[in-house]
Amino acid sequence: MDEHNAIMRLLSDESTQSTLSSDSEFYQTQILGLLPSMKLGRPKHNSHIYLYNGPETQSLRNLPLCLQAKRELRDMRKMQKTRIGFWESWRRSQSINRRRAREQMTQAVRGLVLWQRTLHTIEGRFGVGVKAYFVFLRFLLYLNLLLCALIGGLILGPTAFYGSDVNGKFLKFEANDSVLNFFLGTGYLDRSPVFYKFYSYGSLDFPCLNTPLLYLYAVLSIYFISLVLVVRRTVVGYKHTWILGKRHNTFLSYKILCGWDHTIQDPAAAALKHSFIRNDIKLFLDEQNFSLREAQRTFGQRMRLYLLRIFLNLIVLSLLSGAFFLIYYATKMSQSENNKRGHYWLVSLFLQYLPPIAITTVNMFLPHVFRKISAFEDNSFTAQVNATLVRSIFLKLASLGIYLFFTFTTNHDQCWENQNGREMYKLCIFNFLTTFSFAFFINYPRKLIQEKFPSSVVARLSGKQQFLIPLNVLDLVYAQTVAWVGVYYCPLLPFIGTVTLTATFYIKKFTLLRCCVAEQRMFRGSSSSVLFHFMLLLGLAMAGVTLASNFLRLSLLPSCGPFGNGHNVLNVTGACVQTLPSPVQTGLHLVSSEVFAMSLLMIQVIILTFYVSRRRTNAKTIDRLKYMLVMTNSDKCFLVKKHATILRQRKRHKDSAQTDKSGTSPVSPQPTQNVPEGIL
Numbered sequence: 001m002d003e004h005n006a007i008m009r010l011l012s013d014e015s016t017q018s019t020l021s022s023d024s025e026f027y028q029t030q031i032l033g034l035l036p037s038m039k040l041g042r043p044k045h046n047s048h049i050y051l052y053n054g055p056e057t058q059s060l061r062n063l064p065l066c067l068q069a070k071r072e073l074r075d076m077r078k079m080q081k082t083r084i085g086f087w088e089s090w091r092r093s094q095s096i097n098r099r100r101a102r103e104q105m106t107q108a109v110r111g112l113v114l115w116q117r118t119l120h121t122i123e124g125r126f127g128v129g130v131k132a133y134f135v136f137l138r139f140l141l142y143l144n145l146l147l148c149a150l151i152g153g154l155i156l157g158p159t160a161f162y163g164s165d166v167n168g169k170f171l172k173f174e175a176n177d178s179v180l181n182f183f184l185g186t187g188y189l190d191r192s193p194v195f196y197k198f199y200s201y202g203s204l205d206f207p208c209l210n211t212p213l214l215y216l217y218a219v220l221s222i223y224f225i226s227l228v229l230v231v232r233r234t235v236v237g238y239k240h241t242w243i244l245g246k247r248h249n250t251f252l253s254y255k256i257l258c259g260w261d262h263t264i265q266d267p268a269a270a271a272l273k274h275s276f277i278r279n280d281i282k283l284f285l286d287e288q289n290f291s292l293r294e295a296q297r298t299f300g301q302r303m304r305l306y307l308l309r310i311f312l313n314l315i316v317l318s319l320l321s322g323a324f325f326l327i328y329y330a331t332k333m334s335q336s337e338n339n340k341r342g343h344y345w346l347v348s349l350f351l352q353y354l355p356p357i358a359i360t361t362v363n364m365f366l367p368h369v370f371r372k373i374s375a376f377e378d379n380s381f382t383a384q385v386n387a388t389l390v391r392s393i394f395l396k397l398a399s400l401g402i403y404l405f406f407t408f409t410t411n412h413d414q415c416w417e418n419q420n421g422r423e424m425y426k427l428c429i430f431n432f433l434t435t436f437s438f439a440f441f442i443n444y445p446r447k448l449i450q451e452k453f454p455s456s457v458v459a460r461l462s463g464k465q466q467f468l469i470p471l472n473v474l475d476l477v478y479a480q481t482v483a484w485v486g487v488y489y490c491p492l493l494p495f496i497g498t499v500t501l502t503a504t505f506y507i508k509k510f511t512l513l514r515c516c517v518a519e520q521r522m523f524r525g526s527s528s529s530v531l532f533h534f535m536l537l538l539g540l541a542m543a544g545v546t547l548a549s550n551f552l553r554l555s556l557l558p559s560c561g562p563f564g565n566g567h568n569v570l571n572v573t574g575a576c577v578q579t580l581p582s583p584v585q586t587g588l589h590l591v592s593s594e595v596f597a598m599s600l601l602m603i604q605v606i607i608l609t610f611y612v613s614r615r616r617t618n619a620k621t622i623d624r625l626k627y628m629l630v631m632t633n634s635d636k637c638f639l640v641k642k643h644a645t646i647l648r649q650r651k652r653h654k655d656s657a658q659t660d661k662s663g664t665s666p667v668s669p670q671p672t673q674n675v676p677e678g679i680l
Contacts, residue, residue, distance in 0.1 A: 134505065148495050196561045223540070320398070324398065359427070360430060389470045392474050
């Protein structure tokens with residue numbers, strides 16, 4: 001049944017309008033206090049029910065008792081220890097000590113979470129949306145640390161033990177090496193473990209323990225673990241958003257009645273908590289206001305709005321096309337400079353960094369344009385942020401994809417893997433340099449001008465700085481996508497990403513706390529965090545396609561590094577499989593067959609169908625329970641009012657009987673249910 005009908009019945013005349021006068025409110029209050037549900041919801045001061053209900057496992061802090069009742073229970077527990085035996089008293093004491101130790105360990109582990117206090121401060125001052133960005137950054141940092149461990153264990157470690165070129169010419173500085181090589185990825189870096197060429201073929205006299213296979217295991221493990229972690233975060237976030245969606249609208253009552261933390265003692269922490277609750281309530285009221293305004297639109301207004309949105313999307317498509325052409329032109333100029341290299345070193349550096357400059361410029365200005373365009377589409381603020389995110393991430397990933405396509409397909413050098421790794425290295429370095437430069441050379445001077453000269457023309461034109469979550473999230477997704485794409489050609493990109501992410505956190509923290517002000521309109525961070533991880537999935541999919549095309553090119557073009565000298569993915573893995581026992585070979589052939597693939601696909605379809613059916617059943621059950629809850633409340637109110645009517649009638653009969661005996665007529669209030677409201 002529809003929930004709206006249940007609520008309308010709850011608000012119907014029969015259940016909300018009473019036939020009683022104002023005198024019956026006292027009786028209604030008495031009857032409401034006698035209801036079983038009210039008795040169950042009221043905390044009892046009888047502590048005996050908790051005395052024998054596992055006292056050694058229950059903490060007084062977690063019991064639903066008032067302070068006086070907890071004191072009584074504590075005294076009774078102390079008295080009970082004198083009545084029981086020594087061993088029972090010792091067992092309960094040890095159980096309490098173990099529980100306290102677990103609680104202390106849990107608190108200690110929570111205190112070790114990276115940047116927890118900083119995130120709490122950011123959440124209080126700028127809302128949960130800005131905090132979601134920093135939580136997302138911390139997740140990427142943990143992910144890159146895990147990838148660094150895989151690379152160190154499967155690539156760097158074996159190469160250090162039995163690699164033939166570790167102590168050779170690759171790790172020596174030459175006369176033509178300079179500082180410029182660290183920006184271009186040439187010279188010493190080109191011969192270092194940063195790039196693919198450094199890892200030559202080596203083996204431990206086992207066909208399945210050699211550099212190519214370990215390198216392949218590491219790269220595939222990186223992609224698999226990244227996929228599992230990102231999908232898990234996406235699914236958990238979506239489940240949280242679905243459970244706490246608009247269908248379960250208990251947000252406002254929870255925030256007002258149960259949102260305060262009574263353990264806060266610091267005035268600064270109390271101010272942060274006040275600000276956090278205020279920001280959440282502002283967001284909730286803004287969404288409710290938009291829903292009400294959206295429901296009042298006429299048919300003509302909706303048609304005009306749809307036409308306007310179509311026109312704005314055409315503008316977005318034209319801007320994207322122009323950006324892609326600019327990136328294509330910059331890539332062509334950079335490739336021609338790599339082939340000639342006859343300019344001055346500064347001009348040559350600029351031309352070689354021309355594709356990253358073009359990509360960064362496009363990704364810097366067009367999201368601002370998309371943000372302005374989404375403001376004209378008349379959506380909620382959260383929908384505007386999500387629309388800007390979707391358009392901007394398409395711009396980011398498509399521009400990167402175009403750059404990768406024209407770079408990888410036109411590169412046929414002897415060691416083309418190193419060239420591709422240098423391109424990914426330059427993208428990563430330039431992205432971090434852009435973040436650093438904007439923070440300390442644009443945002444901070446702009447804030448100083450506004451503080452020193454608030455009435456100047458520059459201060460008025462620049463306006464107040466705000467932390468734009470879509471643009472900052474896009475930078476993180478773009479950097480992580482570059483790391484995934486280039487990890488095959490540049491194995492130390494996750495380590496570089498770890499360093500840059502750590503520095504980015506403190507740079508963004510400085511920019512936020514020192515230069516930015518809180519937005520007047522906020523968006524909900526739970527739904528947006530799901531979109532953050534979904535964009536990561538798109539970047540990981542692009543990296544997977546790039547890796548698959550790389551394996552195809554290994555069999556067509558000459559290569560260097562571990563898969564050089566006639567080694568490729570097929571013959572190396574084939575030689576390893578032939579040395580395995582026959583049952584293992586049979587199992588591997590069965591797993592790689594079409595029959596297994598079809599069976600796996602059918603199992604996945606069955607599992608997905610089961611979970612979809614279960615989700616629909618749970619949704620229907622939730623709606624049915626909500627309807628029953630509304631109807632139960634309606635019936636309770638109706639029965640209470642009827643009972644109050646009966647009590648009032650009995651009181652009138654009793655007063656009439658006393659009047660007949662005494663011969664006087666007491667003054668009684670006149671019934672007002674038949675008096676029109678306008679007369680009263």
